[in-house]
Amino acid sequence: SQQGEEDPQALSIQEGENATMNCSYKTSINNLQWYRQNSGRGLVHLILIRSNEREKHSGRLRVTLDTSKKSSSLLITASRAADTASYFCATEARMDSSYKLIFGSGTRLLVRP
């Protein structure tokens, strides 16, 4: 079963605009990760934020984490058509010795040229 929900399920924006995606999860975590998946292909790791971190940046990406609300957000600034993809959050649960990832259901982002 999925760990959490992502919101919105789908998002359509104009190139140059910012895109914000939200993720909620259920259990205590070691870290939360965001992945991108282009249509029908493998997942690409974007960014990892640890449970003791509140915000992290990587290029045009900004991730926030609120462990009290069990939620995270991914902001993509100055979007490009190439950012069109599905975005998934994934959590590594605390006390899980396998360190497996539990994924959300994803947000499908369309960036219109």
Added chain:
Amino acid sequence: DTGVSQDPRHKITKRGQNVTFRCDPISEHNRLYWYRQTLGQGPEFLTYFQNEAQLEKSRLLSDRFSAERPKGSFSTLEIQRTEQGDSAMYLCASSLRGISSYNEQFFGPGTRLTVL
């Protein structure tokens, strides 16, 4: 290219046939994971190896599924007596857990299985 390869990329089979998929992880990675992803959903965990030991299996992994990782290198996932419900993308990922590292998993391109 993440460095994780999977073969084949696509497999079409008839219901009842057996299929086997292969995953080659990044060479120094000691952890290997299999996930399954159906259309419109996020990946779901199937099983996990640390070196050659299979340490966890999801309840999604019925007795028709078996996975191996001989010598702690490549891994195979076999599905016996395939059913139409097995149609999905099968993803392999590897990671290296060190003292200061966190579990960034590197995913392969996946094997898309279609059961007719």
